[in-house]
Amino acid sequence: MGLVCFKEGPQAEISVDPTEKIDQVEDNEEVISQLPSKNEEGEKISLSHFIMLRNLGKGTYGKVKLVQHTVTQKLYAMKVLIKKSVRTLKQKRHVQTERNVLEMTNHNFITKLHYAFQTQTKLYLIMDFVPGGELFYHLKLQGRMNEKKTKFYAAEILIGLDYLHKQNIIYRDLKPENILLDSEGHIKLCDFGLSKICSGSDMFARTCCGTIEYIAPEIVIGQVYSKSCDWWTYGALLYDMLTGKPPFYKLTKKQIFEYATQKDIEIPEYLSEEAKDLLKKLLNKTPHERLGGQRDAQEIYEHPFFKDVDFQKIERKEIAPPVEMQNERPFKFFDQNLIRKCSVNDTPVNDFGKFQDYSNFTYNGDKLSSEYGQLLISH
Template identity: 75%
Template sequence: MGLVCFKEGPQAAIEDHSIKQRDHNYEDEEVISEFPQQDEDGKKVSLSQFIMLRNLGKGSYGKVMLVQHTVSLKLYAMKVLIKKAVKNLTQKTHVQTERKILEITNHNFITKLHYAFQSQTKLYLIMEFVSGGELFYHMKLKGRMTEKKMKFYAAEILIGLDYLHQQNIIYRDLKPENILLDSEGHIKLCDFGLSKICSWGDMYAKSICGTFEYIAPEIILGEIYTKSCDWWTYGALLYDMLTGKPPFYQLTKKQILEYAAGKDIEIPQHLSEEATDLLTKLFKRNPEERLGGQRDAQEIYEHPFFKDVDFQMMERKEIEPPFEMQNERPFKFFDQNLIRKSSVHDTPVSELGRYQEFSNFTYNGDKFSNEFNKLLITH
C-alpha cells in the first residue's frame, strides 16, 4: 500500500515509509545515553537495562524488538530508530510528532510510551508490548468480517479516534496495519508519525499525508483540510473490514485522482441498510457534508448502525472482543520470518547520525513529566 507524505501537491516526490519495504546495513556503534533518565527506583534508564528477546518488526528507520526490563522483568516493545535514516527535516518532524503524541495521550485504545532515550546514532522508544499483532494480520488470516464483528472494532476505533481529536490531533494514517490487538483482543492505535498536533488557532492542515488506498479526497487534491479527513479514512477502513479490501485497492494514482475529483465509490449490495448508509455518509466528498464534518465523532456515535452499542462499556473494555486471543500460541500474529531470526541484538551503526541530538526526546512515563505540552509540533 502506498504511504505518502509530501508538501507541495500531487506532483511532488513520494516518500515511502512502509514498514515492510526497506532495510539498512548497520555497523558498529558505542551506545551513549546523551540524556540519561531515572526509572521508578531512581536509576538511570539506558539500553543496558533491557534484555533483547525477539524481533517483532522492521521499517525504513529501524526495527522493533521485544525486550525485558532487567529490574522489573516487564516486557516492552522497543522501537529503535536510526538517526542517519532520518534524512530530512520532514522525517525528523514525523519522529518528533510520534514521540510527542505518545507522551501526551493516555487512553485504553492508544499505545502507551514508558521511556524514551537516545544515543549518538539512535533513538529508542520503549512502549507497551501489544501481543495480539496487527489488525491487518487478523483480517488477512480470517478474511472479511461480518457486520457484527466489524461493529465491535469500528466502535473501539471510533472511541480512540474521537479521543485523538479531543486532543487536537489529526491522525491522517488510520489503516489496519496501524491498529494493534492486545492480549484480550481490544484495539490499540499506533504509529503517529504522519499525525498533526493542532494548536487552538490552527485546526487545519495542508500536507499530503496518508496511505493512498484510504486517503481522503481533499488531501489527494492538495486542499487545506481539517480532522474531517479522518472520517473518510475511517469509512475506508470499515469498507475494508466488510469487503476484504479498501476502496482504492490496486488502483493507479490517476484512477484514485478520478475518485477524488468526482467518481463515486460503489457500496456492495449485500450490506445492511444501516451499514450502507453509514459508509455512504462517511464517503461524502465535501468534508463539511461528511458524517462527522460538523460535530465530529458525536455524529457517528448517533448513527443507527451503532444503535445497540453501549459506548461507555466499550470504552471501559467491558465488552468481550470477537477475536479469541487467550488460547493462541505466543507471537502467532507476527511475521514469523522475523520472529525466528536468531539475532536479536541492537545492531551497531558506525557513523554519527545527521541529526545527533533530538531535543525533548527523552521521556520517563513512570514519573511526572515537566515537558508536558512544552513542545508543540505542527506541520
C-alpha cells in the first residue's frame, strides 16, 4: 500500500504510517511555461486587483473569501492558502494538483479557475463564486431526496465525472461537500486536491486516499485501481442522496474493511427497482464488474434509472433544477458564523514556511480565450 490519506467528514484528514514509501507513479512532473504573468493591460495579477467583501468558508490550509475585481466588478471566490500550513511534500502535491486540474478543465459542471497568483507567504486561487453552497447543506435540510430530484443531480454529476475521466483525471473525492450549487441550482464539482492526473500508459493509481464514508473497496484493501473507483464513490453518493446517509456512515475502519472484503451493503426496499439495481451495480466490490468498469460512464448513461433523462439538454443546462434558488436570501447556504465576521482583510503571515517555491502556480485564464490551458511563470 502506498501513501495513505483518509478524510473523515468535512476538512478532517488522517495520515497513516508516515514511514511508508510514497508511490513514484503519482509524482507528476512540474512544467514551467515561458508566458508572462500579466493581464491584458500589462499588469501582473495580484491581490490589489480584488476587493474583499465577505468570508465564505474555512479549510485545512486557509480560507475562502468573496471578492470583487476592481476593474470588471465581477464577483469571485478567492481561496487563500497559507504556505506555512502546507507542511509536507504530500500536502504540497495536493495543492499543486488542485491548481493543475482547475487549469486543465473547462466545463459547465466544473468550478472554473480564472486567476492564480502568490506572495511570499500565500497562494491565491480566484474561482467562480457559486452562491448556492454545498449539496451537503441541502441534504442536511431535507434528510434525503426523492428519486426525481436525485435523478436530476445524479445526471449532472455523471456528466461532470465523465468529463473528468475523458481528461484522464481520477477524481477520488466525490462527496456532497465537494458539490456546489450555482445561482440557478446547477452543480459545480470542486476540490481536486486528491485527484490523480493520468498520463500516457499510466492510467492507474496506488495511493490510498479519499473520504472514508465513500471510499471504494479496492482502495481500502490497497490494490492498484483505475477510474472505476469513482463509480463506486458515485454509487455511495447516490445512496446518501436517496437514503439520507452514506453506506459506511459511522463505521470504524475495521468495519469498513469488512464491508469492502466480505459484507454486502443493504439497499432499502422502499426504493424503485431501477434505483436498487443501479446502486447494486455501482456498489459492486469487483472493479471490472462494477457498472462503469468496462465502458466508463457510457454504461451508466444507458441504465434504466436514467431512461427518461435527456443528457444533452442536461449538459446544456436547458432543464430547470428541482431546487429553487432565485428567491433565497444572499449567503443563506453558507456558514453564518463565518459570513457575519466583520474582518475580511487578508491577515499578514510573518513566517514564510517550508515551501515557498510554486514556480508554475500563477495563471490568468481570463486573458485571452486562445491562451486557455497555458501555465504562466512566477518568480
